[in-house]
Amino acid sequence: MSNFRKLEVWRRAHALVLNVHRAAKKIRGSDYVALRSQMIRASMSIPTNLVEGVGQKSAREFARFIRISLNSANELDYHLLVARDFEVMPTHEYKALLNETVQVRKMLHGLVRSIEVSFVDGGQNGSHRSSPTTGNRATGNPQRVISESRQNATGSSSAQNPTRSSPTHQRTTDSASALHQQESPDPTAG
Secondary structure, X not given: OOOHHXXXXXXXXXXXXXXXXXXXXXXXXXXXXXXXXXXXXXXXXXXXXXXXXXXXXXXXXXXXXXXXXXXXXHHHHHHHHHHHHOOOOOHHHHHHHHHHHHHHHHHHHHHHHHHHHXXXXXXXXXXXXXXXXXXXXXXXXOHHHHHHHHHHHOOOOOXXXXXXXXXXXXXXXXXXXXXXXXXXXXXXXO
């Protein structure tokens, strides 16, 4: 995939940047210049790294840039919390931005998992551009997810789908499940 605009996760991350920028502009005072700057930088880093990652030649490199985007989403999460705790951002605005951040982060987790599956399916240096394993909610291309769920619904065995029984896939699935459980609680509580 060479057009980052086709990634649903990029579109959501771009919208997040615009919303964070609007919120940061409302934060006044010289004491908060660094906070405003860090909020904007962290939010901009999410889609920017997706754009850079899409241009990479290997799935492994693309996955590396997705992880950088994930780290930026985590950083933004913290900056939003600080803005709320410093009482320079209203709680309702914090909750809305946090919810957007969590949604983008979940999509990034899904995208990196689907890219990591391509390591198993297509080798470690397989191109993510032609790989059918990148299809998921984050890319806006559900083909792979639908076909896998249909296979599982029809009772396909692990012999028919070797990635299902591989240790790498199991670790990825286990850690993805744990991450999903960690993010499932209401992000606006607290």
